[in-house]
Amino acid sequence: RNGIYIIDLQKTVILLREVYAAVKQMARDGKVILFVGTKKQAQDAVKEEAERAGTFFVNQRWLGGTLTNFATIQKRIARLRELEGMRQQGTFDLLPKKEVARLTDELEKLEKFLGGIKDMHRLPDAIFIVDPKKERIAVAEAKKLHIPIIAVIDTNCDPDEIDYAVPGNDDAIRSVRLMVSTIASAIIDGKTETESAYDAADYDQQYADLGAEPETAGV
Structure with a gap:
């Protein structure tokens, strides 16, 4: 009404x-x-x-394709895990500051959008x-x-x-x-x-x- x-x-x-x-x-x-x-x-x-x-x-x-292009999303999640591993293992400490800043920015963006599904291994x-x-x-x-x-x-x-x-x-x-x-x-x-x-x-x-x-x- x-x-x-x-x-x-x-x-x-x-x-x-x-x-x-x-x-x-x-x-x-x-x-x-x-x-x-x-x-x-x-x-x-x-x-x-x-x-x-x-x-x-x-x-x-x-992200478009989160379900219908799940394989591609999994590749991005693999990249997220790779960056997490690099940070945890101290690799970031060995790199130039600009490279660390770039990788950190990439990691934060991936975590922001994919962090909630990074352990979801199937649809x-x-x-x-x-x-x-x-x-x-x-x-x-x-x-x-x-x-x-x-x-x-x-x-x-x-x-x-x-x-x-x-x-x-x-x-x-x-x-x-x-x-x-x-x-x-x-x-x-x-x-x-x-x-x-x-x-x-x-x-x-x-x-x-x-x-x-x-x-x-x-x-």
């Missing part, structure tokens, strides 16, 4: 629960989920929450995006490769492009952080259940090796 769009928060809660369950299952199955949010309101939350969940992120400019199984309208290149690449898209969508976004959509205000920092934190928590919960299942399997195997059933051992 009067150019103002209202998001139904009850529907947001319902859809967020559904997406939480879907993401939790993905994490339980060992799927890799890439976080993407390059707008100012999302940058900090995307980095911090992705790191908390032990997953990968892009919070600066999306992600899903991509979580804050503001798919802004990240339209990332959306197009994911769709081309049939990678499921999870996204926070504002009233100016097309939900038909998104596989798992949660309506929300992607311009408010608090709203963005809440959404991103929820997805991160879903990943953590899914991973925790996987670890618990492995622990239980190990526990059962230990008793099986002893020729006893877990339920009756010690009785």
Whole structure:
């Protein structure tokens, strides 16, 4: 009304629960989920929450081909690692100041744009995006490769492009952080259940090796 769009928060809660369950299952199955949010309101939350969940992120400019030209991106990451190694080994200390300045600048730029995915050795199984309208290149690449898209969508976004959509205000920092934190928590919960299942399997195997059933051992 009067150019103002209202998001139904009850529907947001319902859809967020559904997406939480879907993401939790993905994490339980060992799927890799890439976080993407390059707008100012999302940058900090995307980095911090992705790191908390032990997953990968892009919070600066999306480089075209990050998904569709993954091999080339991996070459740039290899260069990043090479420069990191040179600095750690003291090679920079042996070079002229101008060369060190040039290499340091190159290293900082690569770290800025690729640091969040430098340990991502394969394409992600899903991509979580804050503001798919802004990240339209990332959306197009994911769709081309049939990678499921999870996204926070504002009233100016097309939900038909998104596989798992949660309506929300992607311009408010608090709203963005809440959404991103929820997805991160879903990943953590899914991973925790996987670890618990492995622990239980190990526990059962230990008793099986002893020729006893877990339920009756010690009785």
